[in-house]
Amino acid sequence: MVQPRKPKLAVWKFASCDGCQLSLLDCEDELLAVAGAVDIANFPEASRAVAKGPYDLSLVEGSITTPHDAERIHKIRRNSKYLITIGACATAGGIQALRNFQDVREFISIVYAHPEYIESLKKSTPIAEHVFVDFELRGCPINKMQLVEVISAFLNGRNPNTPRHSVCMECKMRGAVCVMTARGIPCLGPVTQAGCGALCPAYNRGCYGCFGPMETPNTPSLSKWWKKLGANDPDLVRAFRGFNAYAEEFRRESEAHEVR
Amino acid sequence: MTSQIKSPPLKNCPKTVIDRAGLDCLFDSLRVRGFTVVGPTVRDGAIIYDNLGSTNDLPMGWTDEQEAGSYRLKKRSDKALFGYTVGPHSWKKYLFPPRQRLWMAKRQGRSFSIENNDPPENSKFAFIGVRSCELHAIGIQDRVFIGDKFIDPVYKSRREQAFIVAVNCGQAGGACFCASMNTGPKAESGFDLALTEILNRKSPYFVVEVGSAAGAEVMGDIPQRQLAEKDEQAAEAVVAGATSQMGRAMEVEGIRELLPDNPDHPRWEEVAKRCLSCANCTMACPTCFCSTVEDTTDLTGDHAERWKRWDSCFTMDFSYIHGGFVRQETKSRYRHWITHKLSTWHNQFGSSGCVGCGRCITWCPVGIDITEEVGAIRASLS
Numbered sequence: 001m002v003q004p005r006k007p008k009l010a011v012w013k014f015a016s017c018d019g020c021q022l023s024l025l026d027c028e029d030e031l032l033a034v035a036g037a038v039d040i041a042n043f044p045e046a047s048r049a050v051a052k053g054p055y056d057l058s059l060v061e062g063s064i065t066t067p068h069d070a071e072r073i074h075k076i077r078r079n080s081k082y083l084i085t086i087g088a089c090a091t092a093g094g095i096q097a098l099r100n101f102q103d104v105r106e107f108i109s110i111v112y113a114h115p116e117y118i119e120s121l122k123k124s125t126p127i128a129e130h131v132f133v134d135f136e137l138r139g140c141p142i143n144k145m146q147l148v149e150v151i152s153a154f155l156n157g158r159n160p161n162t163p164r165h166s167v168c169m170e171c172k173m174r175g176a177v178c179v180m181t182a183r184g185i186p187c188l189g190p191v192t193q194a195g196c197g198a199l200c201p202a203y204n205r206g207c208y209g210c211f212g213p214m215e216t217p218n219t220p221s222l223s224k225w226w227k228k229l230g231a232n233d234p235d236l237v238r239a240f241r242g243f244n245a246y247a248e249e250f251r252r253e254s255e256a257h258e259v260r
Numbered sequence: 261m262t263s264q265i266k267s268p269p270l271k272n273c274p275k276t277v278i279d280r281a282g283l284d285c286l287f288d289s290l291r292v293r294g295f296t297v298v299g300p301t302v303r304d305g306a307i308i309y310d311n312l313g314s315t316n317d318l319p320m321g322w323t324d325e326q327e328a329g330s331y332r333l334k335k336r337s338d339k340a341l342f343g344y345t346v347g348p349h350s351w352k353k354y355l356f357p358p359r360q361r362l363w364m365a366k367r368q369g370r371s372f373s374i375e376n377n378d379p380p381e382n383s384k385f386a387f388i389g390v391r392s393c394e395l396h397a398i399g400i401q402d403r404v405f406i407g408d409k410f411i412d413p414v415y416k417s418r419r420e421q422a423f424i425v426a427v428n429c430g431q432a433g434g435a436c437f438c439a440s441m442n443t444g445p446k447a448e449s450g451f452d453l454a455l456t457e458i459l460n461r462k463s464p465y466f467v468v469e470v471g472s473a474a475g476a477e478v479m480g481d482i483p484q485r486q487l488a489e490k491d492e493q494a495a496e497a498v499v500a501g502a503t504s505q506m507g508r509a510m511e512v513e514g515i516r517e518l519l520p521d522n523p524d525h526p527r528w529e530e531v532a533k534r535c536l537s538c539a540n541c542t543m544a545c546p547t548c549f550c551s552t553v554e555d556t557t558d559l560t561g562d563h564a565e566r567w568k569r570w571d572s573c574f575t576m577d578f579s580y581i582h583g584g585f586v587r588q589e590t591k592s593r594y595r596h597w598i599t600h601k602l603s604t605w606h607n608q609f610g611s612s613g614c615v616g617c618g619r620c621i622t623w624c625p626v627g628i629d630i631t632e633e634v635g636a637i638r639a640s641l642s
């Protein structure tokens with residue numbers, strides 16, 4: 001019998017730290033199964049070889065920060081049947097979106113000896129601001145099990161199980177004791193999307209918001225409670241300006257606490 | 261309320277007295293009978309439920325202070341083993357586990373076969389320190405899971421095998437309101453054994469009430485002495501103490517009409533401004549029973565699994581039907597939750613869905629208080 005052609009998978013990198021791509025390499029046990037199920041056509045962290053498109057599935061890591069990248073993403077989109085963005089950079093602009101709140105030209109003039117060589121956009125933006133995205137996988141970094149789930153779902157033509165509810169649900173389901181209630185530690189879990197399995201609360205830390213805003217984030221109410229726990233406006237600005245600083249609801253909340 | 265699983269009735273519940281050594285003996289005797297002994301222990305700043313190796317794992321000398329949105333572990337001045345009130349965990353995590361694999365399927369050419377080849381789990385639990393409100397909560401979940409036409413087999417097997425050692429509350433917590441819900445603080449039925457801890461200065465001891473034949477059989481192994489009148493009085497004083505200290509109260513008169521009759525009350529908007537729709541309340545609640553299923557495949561598509569996991573009426577997906585989400589606003593989700601708990605639960609299951617344990621109040625990250633919300637709506641109408 002003729003084997004059906006294996007789907008062609010490509011991994012693309014934009015402005016990012018490579019951590020999310022590495023999650024794929026980190027899938028030690030599952031990686032062989034992934035390699036068996038797809039043809040890996042492009043994967044910069046694993047190999048320099050690039051196979052020509054079109055691609056059945058493109059995983060895109062990183063945000064758009066340069067005019068060149070803003071062009072490149074369109075080419076990738078045109079060459080991809082499905083395009084899935086992975087990680088906070090690709091889905092929300094990443095930590096580098098902190099520049100969106102400042103004047104980036106000023107940084108460039110201070111940091112670089114020859115600022116005239118630097119071509120950079122004013123803002124770091126998520127991929128979905130530039131092209132149509134089929135699915136966004138959140139996280140900084142993404143959870144490797146969620147990545148395998150999303151790839152499996154794609155290969156089998158089903159919906160991935162990546163719920164958009166709060167981190168709190170994962171926290172309670174794993175039996176962790178709420179750090180905000182039992183210790184008064186400010187936590188972003190109630191407004192953050194699940195996906196990490198409530199990693200930080202399980203180690204007595206408040207959630208840092210790595211997976212971005214949950215489906216219906218009530219950030220003003222949480223901020224009010226944080227203030228009761230002793231946080232001030234600058235603390236709140238910093239808390240909401242993490243890896244998902246430019247995600248709409250987090251951005252609005254941090255701006256609401258900016259002291260002008 | 262009586263639980264669906266009836267212990268063989270015992271004529272005039274025999275009572276005896278055991279000391280700490282007797283309690284050690286009880287643990288041993290349960291273990292010898294094949295039970296996994298689970299109960300309260302201190303972990304990560306709270307008293308949670310987990311496996312207990314011995315009575316040394318009990319939270320001796322610890323208590324808790326609870327308020328809306330706040331829980332603090334505190335040292336007691338005595339060596340009480342059960343001197344706390346209910347914490348973030350409830351027994352539902354054992355009877356209705358947060359995640360369960362329902363079945364697996366394997367591709368067989370163009371068809372598939374379903375396999376249920378999980379090895380039989382050891383799910384014979386002895387629960388130590390079950391409070392009266394929690395006995396009622398178990399009774400409510402019995403009604404939901406095994407009290408009607410459709411039976412949840414995992415719940416049934418775990419529930420039928422469970423051995424319940426209740427403890428009468430010696431103090432009520434800041435969020436407790438069992439007295440108003442008529443669910444405590446004294447354990448009346450639904451247990452195999454019920455302990456009342458008497459904190460006399462020399463050596464704390466326990467008055468034991470036997471509630472089932474299984475309880476009587478276990479007690480046969482335990483060194484004990486006869487109950488004296490002063491023990492009985494001391495035990496009564498313990499429970500009276502808790503009753504007099506209820507942190508909160510819920511006025512239940514007319515509550516079945518109050519909430520459904522006021523779907524447009526401005527209070528719903530007000531609570532929605534604070535509510536995070538985080539679902540902590542429903543996760544912590546010992547009666548909330550909602551779950552969803554997730555179907556998953558591996559990469560090859562040759563192997564599929566169906567998992568059941570806790571869900572909550574506070575999530576969007578929960579009310580998703582073809583075409584969209586039914587309860588989009590937080591307002592309608594909170595209103596749905598509290599109305600079901602306190603009103604429509606009666607129509608559906610013949611009782612209230614709330615036992616007054618206060619968990620939803622304490623573990624709400626922004627301190628939303630079910631008694632206060634009902635009180636506010638009631639007050640605005642009178």
Ligand code: SF4
Nearest residue numbers: 168171178179187189
């Ligand atoms: S620790 Fe954070 S994530 Fe966990 S329940 Fe509390 S608020 Fe939610």
Ligand code: SF4
Nearest residue numbers: 393429432436438444
């Ligand atoms: S609600 Fe009543 S029975 Fe439950 S812990 Fe509080 S005092 Fe005890």
Ligand code: SF4
Nearest residue numbers: 545614615617618620
């Ligand atoms: S609704 Fe709240 S007080 Fe009532 S049983 Fe549930 S957690 Fe306890």
Ligand code: SF4
Nearest residue numbers: 535536538539541624
């Ligand atoms: S009432 Fe409290 S615990 Fe429940 S969903 Fe709202 S904020 Fe979360």
